[in-house]
Amino acid sequence: MAAFIFDASGIVKHYLHEVGTSWIQSLVDPAASHEIFLTRITRVEMTAAVTRRGRGGTLPGATVATILAQFRLDAAHQYNILEITPALLANAEQLAEIYGLRGYDAVQLAASVELHHKRQAAGMSSITLISADQELNTAASSEGLAVDDPILHP
Numbered sequence: 001m002a003a004f005i006f007d008a009s010g011i012v013k014h015y016l017h018e019v020g021t022s023w024i025q026s027l028v029d030p031a032a033s034h035e036i037f038l039t040r041i042t043r044v045e046m047t048a049a050v051t052r053r054g055r056g057g058t059l060p061g062a063t064v065a066t067i068l069a070q071f072r073l074d075a076a077h078q079y080n081i082l083e084i085t086p087a088l089l090a091n092a093e094q095l096a097e098i099y100g101l102r103g104y105d106a107v108q109l110a111a112s113v114e115l116h117h118k119r120q121a122a123g124m125s126s127i128t129l130i131s132a133d134q135e136l137n138t139a140a141s142s143e144g145l146a147v148d149d150p151i152l153h154p
Contacts, residue, residue, distance in 0.1 A: 001032075001033045001034055001035065001125075002034050002035070002125065002128065003034065003035040003037065003119065003124070003125055003126070003127040003128070004027055004034055004035070004036055004037065004127060004128050004129075004130050005037040005038070005039075005082075005111070005112050005115060005127050005128070005129050005130070006036065006037070006038055006042065006129075006130045006131070007039075007042060007045075007105070007108045007129070007130070007131040007133060007136060008042050008045035008046050008049060009131050009132040009133050009150075010024065010130035010131050010132060010150055011024070011028075011038060011042060011046060011130075012046060012049055012050070013132075013150050014028050014074075015046075015050070015067045015070065015071055016050070016053070016059075016067070018150075019150065019151050019154050020132070020149075020150025020151055020152075020153050020154065021150075022153075023150055023153035024130070024150050024153075027130070028074075028078070030078060035080060036078065036079045036080065037079065037080045037081075037082055037115060037127065038075065038079045038080070038081055038082065039081070039082045039084065039107065039108060039111045040081055040082065040083055040084050041084060041104055041107055041108070042108075043071075043072075043075055043081070045104060046068075046071055047068060047071075050064055050067050050068055050071070051064060051068075082111050082114075082115065084107060084111070088107070088110050088111060088114060089107065089110070091110040091113070091114065092106040092107040092109070092110035093106070095109050095110055095113075095139065095143075098139075099135070099138075099139035099142070100135075101135060101136065101139055102135075105133060105135065105136045105139075108129075108131070108136060109136060109139055109140055109143065112127065112129050112140060112143075112145055113140075113143050113145065115127055116144070116145055126145075126146060127145070127146070128145075128146040128147065128148055129145050129146070129147045129148070130147075130148055130149075130150060131147065131149065132149055132150055132151050134149075137149060
């Protein structure tokens with residue numbers, strides 16, 4: 001059993017057919033028994049990404065509703081949701097300055113680093129960040145995190 005933390009660019013591939021979808025589906029399949037983590041803001045980012053595609057005409061409205069319903073069900077029952085705390089936001093601010101990341105990417109990185117350290121301190125397995133965002137992946141690697149990009153798994 002492995003542990004993964006997904007940003008929106010990673011988890012969206014579970015719900016929309018894109019490069020890396022099959023690989024992502026294999027990771028989040030409950031039969032694989034992996035621990036899946038998302039930050040609370042990933043829920044916002046997913047809702048925005050799917051809704052924008054619907055409004056842009058690339059997804060029918062009924063499909064948008066179905067995807068969001070399935071994602072919310074999975075988030076409630078299958079994924080571990082990490083809350084955003086003032087301390088995490090302070091770390092994100094520092095990481096944004098160090099790496100020049102966008103705001104939510106800095107929050108994703110701060111949450112990933114915090115989870116990584118908590119798991120190490122508890123003697124648990126490390127986590128892998130799953131993201132298709134190259135800037136975030138580079139920063140995460142610099143912070144000592146394992147990263148994997150779904151685009152590398154067509």
